[in-house]
Amino acid sequence: MFDENQLTFKIIKRLDEQGNLVDEQKLNIKQSELLEMYKWMKKARLLDEKLLKLQRQGRIGTYAPFSGQEAAQVGSAFALNSNDWICPSYRDIAACLVHGMPIEQILYYIKGHVEGGKSPENVNILPIQIIIAAQTLHAVGIGYASKLKGESSVAISYFGDGATSEGDFHEALNFAAVYKTPTIFFCQNNQYAISVPLKQQMASKTIAQKAIAYGMIGIQVDGNDVVAVYEATKEAIERARNGGGPTLIEALTYRYGPHTTSDDPNKYRSNEEKEEWLKKDPIIRLKKWIHKQNIWSDEQDREFENNFQDEMNRIIDEVEKQDFPKINEIFNHVYDKMTNHLYEQQMEANSIIQRKDGDHNG
Incomplete structure (x- = not known):
């Protein structure tokens, strides 16, 4: 007989909205690493805001903002080793930054420059x-290759809740589970697949429960909660690295802005909903924690922001x-090698090109 209790999940959480530990369990991360994650989250938010302004000024093309999702991306990417692989979507710039993608290449990509691809x-x-x-x-292919070659690298794939309705998602989970590939499926459930709310997109109560069907x-x-994300992803990565197979992680979050710059979220969601999620802001939450630990101050925060703004402006120029x-x-x-x-x-x-240049010179 069907038992709904089999499909319930305890949401992993370590820091509450006020930056307090939700239990007495010791954090499995150093304060210096938490400060580093805060800096990455801050950089990501500032870059996202800058890119949105550049789009509105006509200096880049269509852009998919990610503000609100920094903890999900930074916390998970911070758990990776340098030999691990990221398979990103268009909204995963923060994760790519943490793993080593230069800001220059991100700008090239958004401007449609071939070097960005x-x-x-x-x-x-x-x-x-x-x-x-x-x-x-x-990500499954990379993980399978790593397994066949006897390597230790893990592949993580980032995607949104809307992607779980695609056939590729289900095929990937099935293949990964059958062959026990070292793959992490990281879903950023930001509540909307463009303008479609989660409850209209699927009947299952959670995305995490979809893992059960694939074993x-x-x-x-x-x-x-960047700490909870880091710890959950770290555990999944170590399990995958040691032959334990894939994991599906559903990170509950929210995007503050539009799906892309061609979208108007005011047509399908309320300001009240957004305000409730703003109270859970991932950057403010971690900032409260590091302030309480006396490892960061408002003055340091302002200096850090000013320096990064200068760095961004220089790179953009x-x-x-x-x-x-x-x-x-x-x-x-x-x-890798051009085909015939x-x-x-x-x-x-x-x-x-030569004909056009000749016509122009003529």
């Missing part, structure tokens, strides 16, 4: 994926000075 040098991050849930399959571990965590790529450059990063048919297409593109 490659994997960073010596950084294990796949190109940003815009096809919903496709990156879940890529893997499912976890629900407070996605605005440099990127905007670069020439926009020509059509013949789009073939450079499709494969791509080479032929590049030669044809070169001919087009």
